[in-house]
Amino acid sequence: MGSPPRSPAPAPRSNMPALLARARSVLDEAERSESAADRFCLAHLAALRTAAVVIAERGRPAGSRRRLVSVWVVLQGLVPEYDTWTSFFAAGATVRSAVEAGAVSAVSTRMADDQLRAAREFLALVEDSLGLLAA
Numbered sequence: 277m278g279s280p281p282r283s284p285a286p287a288p289r290s291n292m293p294a295l296l297a298r299a300r301s302v303l304d305e306a307e308r309s310e311s312a313a314d315r316f317c318l319a320h321l322a323a324l325r326t327a328a329v330v331i332a333e334r335g336r337p338a339g340s341r342r343r344l345v346s347v348w349v350v351l352q353g354l355v356p357e358y359d360t361w362t363s364f365f366a367a368g369a370t371v372r373s374a375v376e377a378g379a380v381s382a383v384s385t386r387m388a389d390d391q392l393r394a395a396r397e398f399l400a401l402v403e404d405s406l407g408l409l410a411a
Contacts, residue, residue: 292329292406299325299399303392312388313380319392320372323365326399327351330358333406361398 299322306318327347334354348366351358368391374382 292333295325295329295332296399296403296406299323299329303395303399306392306395311380312385313375313383315388316368316383316391317372317375319388319395320365320368323361323368323391323395323398326395326402327362327365329406330355330402358401361394361401364394365398 302318302322302325306315306322309315309318324347331347331350331354346366346369348362348369352362371382371387
């Protein structure tokens, strides 16, 4: 009989700026992309990286390793106040999958721009909440 499952320890806060810088770098790449499909996918990837920072900082919920769960579901369980963000980006995951499967017409310019804008706002919110605003 073993001990109950434990959450992994949160990542050291010293790693947070570097992790957020990676998300910011992907956002910058998205902004330079002329393709709406690429811009959408890169913005969504940046949002995923930002969410991963929050999960790393807070630690995964106990028992979450037993089944495959979307990062958005995990984040919603850890930080319920991000519900609007998790819902928005979870909906974008289906579109991103379609684009990555070759359905580039699944994304309009407006959708890509909305995804990029939301990913930037989400990153700023997370940086602010962690006290790690970019200079």
